[in-house]
Amino acid sequence: MVEDSVAVRQRVVARLEDAGLHVIGEAGTVAETLAFVAMRIPDGIVLDLQLPDGCGLDILPTLRVRAPVAIIVVLTNATRHYRSRCVAQGASFVFDKSSEFDSVAPALLGR
Amino acid sequence: MDTGSRTAEPEGRLQRQLDAAQKITHIGSWEWEVDSVRLTWSDELYHIYGEEPRAREPTFEWCLSRVHPDDRERVRSDLVASIERGGRFAHRVRILRADGAVREIDTLGEVIRDAGGVIRLVGTCRDITDERRYGDTLRLFANVVDHMQIGISVWRFGESGDPASLCLVACNPAIDVVGISLADAVGQRMAELFPAVMTTELPRLLASVAEAGGVRELASYRFPHAVNRTFSVKAFALPDRSIGLALEDVTDRERAVQMQAGERAALEMLASGAPLTEILTALVQFLEELAPETLASILLIDETGQRLRHGAGPSLPAAFNAAVDGALIGPDAGSCGTAAFRREPVYVADVETDPLWERYRELARAHGLRACWSTPILATDGSVLGTFALYSATSCMPDDQVVELLGRATHVAGIAIERHRLDDQLRALSERIEATREDERTGIAREIHDELGQSLTVLKMDIAWIGRRLGDVEAIRAKLDEMSHTADEIIGAVRRISAELRPGILDDLGLAAAIEWQAEEFAERTGIACEMNASVGHERFERGLATAVFRIFQEALTNVARHADASRVIVDLRVIDGRVELDVGDDGMGLPESVVMRPSLGLLGMRERARRLGGECRVRRREPCGTVVSLVLPLRPRPPA
Numbered sequence: 001m002v003e004d005s006v007a008v009r010q011r012v013v014a015r016l017e018d019a020g021l022h023v024i025g026e027a028g029t030v031a032e033t034l035a036f037v038a039m040r041i042p043d044g045i046v047l048d049l050q051l052p053d054g055c056g057l058d059i060l061p062t063l064r065v066r067a068p069v070a071i072i073v074v075l076t077n078a079t080r081h082y083r084s085r086c087v088a089q090g091a092s093f094v095f096d097k098s099s100e101f102d103s104v105a106p107a108l109l110g111r
Numbered sequence: 112m113d114t115g116s117r118t119a120e121p122e123g124r125l126q127r128q129l130d131a132a133q134k135i136t137h138i139g140s141w142e143w144e145v146d147s148v149r150l151t152w153s154d155e156l157y158h159i160y161g162e163e164p165r166a167r168e169p170t171f172e173w174c175l176s177r178v179h180p181d182d183r184e185r186v187r188s189d190l191v192a193s194i195e196r197g198g199r200f201a202h203r204v205r206i207l208r209a210d211g212a213v214r215e216i217d218t219l220g221e222v223i224r225d226a227g228g229v230i231r232l233v234g235t236c237r238d239i240t241d242e243r244r245y246g247d248t249l250r251l252f253a254n255v256v257d258h259m260q261i262g263i264s265v266w267r268f269g270e271s272g273d274p275a276s277l278c279l280v281a282c283n284p285a286i287d288v289v290g291i292s293l294a295d296a297v298g299q300r301m302a303e304l305f306p307a308v309m310t311t312e313l314p315r316l317l318a319s320v321a322e323a324g325g326v327r328e329l330a331s332y333r334f335p336h337a338v339n340r341t342f343s344v345k346a347f348a349l350p351d352r353s354i355g356l357a358l359e360d361v362t363d364r365e366r367a368v369q370m371q372a373g374e375r376a377a378l379e380m381l382a383s384g385a386p387l388t389e390i391l392t393a394l395v396q397f398l399e400e401l402a403p404e405t406l407a408s409i410l411l412i413d414e415t416g417q418r419l420r421h422g423a424g425p426s427l428p429a430a431f432n433a434a435v436d437g438a439l440i441g442p443d444a445g446s447c448g449t450a451a452f453r454r455e456p457v458y459v460a461d462v463e464t465d466p467l468w469e470r471y472r473e474l475a476r477a478h479g480l481r482a483c484w485s486t487p488i489l490a491t492d493g494s495v496l497g498t499f500a501l502y503s504a505t506s507c508m509p510d511d512q513v514v515e516l517l518g519r520a521t522h523v524a525g526i527a528i529e530r531h532r533l534d535d536q537l538r539a540l541s542e543r544i545e546a547t548r549e550d551e552r553t554g555i556a557r558e559i560h561d562e563l564g565q566s567l568t569v570l571k572m573d574i575a576w577i578g579r580r581l582g583d584v585e586a587i588r589a590k591l592d593e594m595s596h597t598a599d600e601i602i603g604a605v606r607r608i609s610a611e612l613r614p615g616i617l618d619d620l621g622l623a624a625a626i627e628w629q630a631e632e633f634a635e636r637t638g639i640a641c642e643m644n645a646s647v648g649h650e651r652f653e654r655g656l657a658t659a660v661f662r663i664f665q666e667a668l669t670n671v672a673r674h675a676d677a678s679r680v681i682v683d684l685r686v687i688d689g690r691v692e693l694d695v696g697d698d699g700m701g702l703p704e705s706v707v708m709r710p711s712l713g714l715l716g717m718r719e720r721a722r723r724l725g726g727e728c729r730v731r732r733r734e735p736c737g738t739v740v741s742l743v744l745p746l747r748p749r750p751p752a
Contacts, residue, residue: 005565011572018579050561055619081616081624085649098568098602101575 002056003048004028008097012046012104019105030054037066044108046072048097049082057089064090072104130154138237143171145194145230150174159216159238161208179205179213194230197222203239214240253283262286262358264293265349266301268321272352274314277301280353288360290337307335316346317354324348331365339403341365363512366401370519373397377523387531391423391524398520399426402501402513406480409488409524410435410447411497419447422497431478435471440495445471446485447498454495456514458484461506484509486517488525496528542723549613549658556612564605571598614661622657623647623684626664626693630682633668639680639697646685653747659724660684660693660744663717667695667740670713675699675738689746690726696739701732717742 001016001023003009013023024042027033030053037045045063049056056073063071071093073086078096086094093107130153133139139156143149150171154164160177167173178186182204193200199221205213220234256263263283269276278300282293293304302309313332320327329344345357373394380390395407408424421436438444440451449467450457460482462468462475468483475481485500499521501509509517578591609615617625623645630641652660664682671677677699684693714730717740721728726744733739 005561005569007569008565008572011569011576014576015572049619050615057619079616079628081620081628085620085624098571099599101568101572 001025001046002027002033002051003046004051005048008048012101015101016046016105016108019109021105021108028052030056030059034059034062037063041066044072046104046108047091049073049086057085060086060089060091072107134158136237138235140235141233143232145232148172156236159214159236160206161210161212177206177208179207181205190232193220194222194232197224214238215243257283257285260285260288260360262288262356264356264358265353266317266356267351267353269300272321274317275300275302275309277317277354279304286358288358289334289342290340305334305336311335313344316344317356320346320348320354321352331361366512366516369397369401370516373401374519374523377527381527381530387527388423390527392425394520394524394527395423396425398499398501398516401516402509404505405501405503405513407520408432408435408447408500408502409497410438410451410500411528412440412451412495413437416495419451419498427502428478431474431480434474443467443469446483447500450485450487450498450500451495454487454489454493456484456486456517458508458514460508463506479504481506482508484513484517486521488521488528490525490529490532496525496532499524538719538723541719545720545723546655553613553618556609556615559605559612560609560615564602564609567598567602567605571595571602574598617657617661618654621649621651622660622691623649625657625661626682626684629661629665629668630680633672633680637672639671639677641680641682643682644684645682647691650686651749652691653749656691656724656744656747659720660691660742663720663728663740663742664693664695666713666717670740671695671697671699671738674702677737686746691742691744691746693742694739696733696737698733698737701736702730702738 001009001013003012003026006028009026009028013026016023024040025036027036028051030051033047033051047056047060047063060071060073071091073091073094078094078100083094093103095101095103095107133153133155137155137159139159140153141156142151148170150169152165152169157164157166175183175187186202186204189200189202199219201217201219203215203217206216208214215238217237217239218234219237220232223231223233225231262285264286265280265282266277267280268274269278278298279293279296281297284294286293291304296304308314311332312329316327316329326345326347328346329342331341332344333341340360340362343359343361347355347357349355376397377390377394380393391409395409398407399405406424406426408427409422410419411422412418413420417439419435419438419440421432424432435445435447438448440448442452443449443466444452445462445468446457446459457467459465459467462472462481462483468475475483480502482503482505483500484503485498487495488497488499490496499517501513501517574591574595578588578595581588581591614625614628616628627643627645630643633639634641651657668680671680675697677697679698681696682694683696684691686692717728717730721742721744724744724747726742728740728742730738730740
């Protein structure tokens with residue numbers, strides 16, 4: 001679970017675990033994310049784009065290789081341009097953080 | 112009786128003839144028997160004295176009383192001496208006429224001693240006052256003409272009447288203004304004296320004056336033997352198949368006029384916004400034209416105030432310019448470096464011997480430069496902006512003319528440089544303001560987006576959380592839906608405000624995506640269709656460049672919405688040959704001519720912004736209708752991530 005806002009992260013993690021998913025790691029920066037996936041291979045990644053040390057878009061291709069099942073990108077402003085760019089970079093799904101929040105867990109569970 | 116009457120008759124006629132002769136020549140005559148008190152005067156002599164003829168019988172003493180007091184004693188002793196000596200005498204005296212006028216009289220007389228020992232004096236008097244005055248005037252005019260350095264010459268046509276037959280009749284000393292003395296040339300033909308002149312337009316002028324009379328002028332004529340000087344040549348017809356020529360050297364006057372024209376041209380360039388290099392190059396070339404056989408250069412002082420950088424020197428060898436570029440100023444740094452250091456003109460007549468040129472001697476020699484006269488270009492506050500220098504291939508000092516020309520050109524160069532410096536400062540300042548503003552907007556946008564937006568998102572998630580755990584409590588669920596809806600609205604507002612301040616998409620997805628997004632927003636807001644053609648993909652541009660293109664694009668769209676009354680906007684974004692190009696065209700009614708000529712602040716802002724980044728932004732009419740805003744900016748390297 002990659003998200004720089006701790007408050008948001010907690011809630012997303014809680015929501016995912018409610019849905020029966022096991023969150024194996026949390027990260028708030030690009031660096032932490034890359035360090036984590038260098039050691040563990042998650043089934044899926046939930047990624048926020050705007051991180052303090054860089055843009056999630058730039059690490060999407062790397063993450064795609066490390067987490068083959070699913071990469072979910074969550075955005076605070078999921079306009080058409082963001083969605084298509086994320087998909088082009090390797091995102092499996094793109095959801096708006098506030099309005100499509102409930103779709104994240106089902107997507108990861110493959111339902 | 113008969114005899115008497117016969118002799119009386121011719122005597123009366125003689126008298127009449129004598130009177131008439133005296134009247135015509137203004138010569139009066141007199142006779143004086145020295146022993147007698149009285150004199151006999153002719154009628155004309157009375158006229159000369161301003162008296163009614165024969166109104167009185169003049170006595171010697173009365174005559175003397177009419178002589179000017181200063182001359183009286185001289186006349187008396189002259190006469191005494193003449194009588195003693197006998198024979199002819201002559202003197203010139205001033206007399207006081209009855210009307211008070213002072214006249215100058217020449218007297219010629221003779222002492223006659225007859226057999227009886229009687230001494231008689233006979234004489235003539237002539238009033239020479241007017242003649243003298245006329246002569247004085249002539250001499251004065253000749254003097255004036257000579258002092259004014261106007262060369263006057265008179266030429267007479269020979270038998271053929273052809274200009275080639277013109278012979279010199281007379282000339283004044285000032286004629287040597289042409290650079291050739293004509294003192295011994297009287298009688299010689301113009302064709303021999305000035306063979307080269309005969310092939311110029313001058314002979315035609317002379318022929319036309321000879322034919323039609325009047326005065327003709329060649330306002331700026333150059334003699335083939337002295338092409339560096341300019342003459343005004345006036346030709347006028349004279350009697351006796353002759354022609355007068357008045358020559359005046361107008362080189363300096365013409366130079367002054369040309370200098371004024373040059374100054375005006377440079378200032379006009381400045382006013383119309385020409386680049387500094389162009390203005391300085393024009394000034395340099397201008398000065399080279401006016402100061403023949405010189406090469407000019409302008410060096411500009413750098414921001415440290417210690418080094419001179421190349422400004423303009425189109426005629427100097429490029430290698431010389433390159434070698435001088437970046438030279439340090441100092442107390443012995445050639446002409447320019449020293450002039451900038453001392454803040455006063457430094458004229459070096461010979462770089463081979465002048466100690467100031469010690470370090471640059473070899474360089475100057477290699478390029479055939481021998482003399483260098485440099486003046487510092489000073490700002491209004493007295494600080495040094497650069498130097499203006501003239502080089503000569505021969506060792507010499509500048510004449511007064513060249514010094515003045517150099518001074519004036521230096522002054523104009525100073526105005527241009529200072530003005531451009533102020534422009535640059537203003538531009539740098541507004542660039543900084545612009546950058547600061549953009550940074551602040553970005554900061555605020557991020558703050559709003561991240562802090563406010565995230566908190567609202569959290570709030571919404573929490574509302575959803577409660578909702579999931581509520582079960583079937585309908586009323587509370589409905590309330591939560593409302594709260595959720597309100598939160599959505601607030602989130603939407605926060606996103607909009609944030610994007611307006613600084614669209615995150617510009618930083619996250621790049622310029623093309625941001626422009627496309629803005630175009631869609633615009634279409635949605637205004638109902639004006641927006642067609643986007645971008646040959647630019649996801650490439651990232653340098654932040655300042657991307658910001659400039661995006662903000663200019665926004666401004667262009669704002670103009671369309673405000674003024675164009677358009678139904679369609681076409682946007683072209685491309686990268687060609689190291690440049691970003693953006694065209695925003697609409698099919699509206701087009702800009703009125705007044706706006707094209709005197710752009711609004713919005714248009715000015717776009718133009719200035721483009722200029723700061725070394726590009727340009729133009730607004731022009733689009734055929735058949737509407738307006739196109741065209742932006743071209745050179746690409747800038749992105750700083751390493």
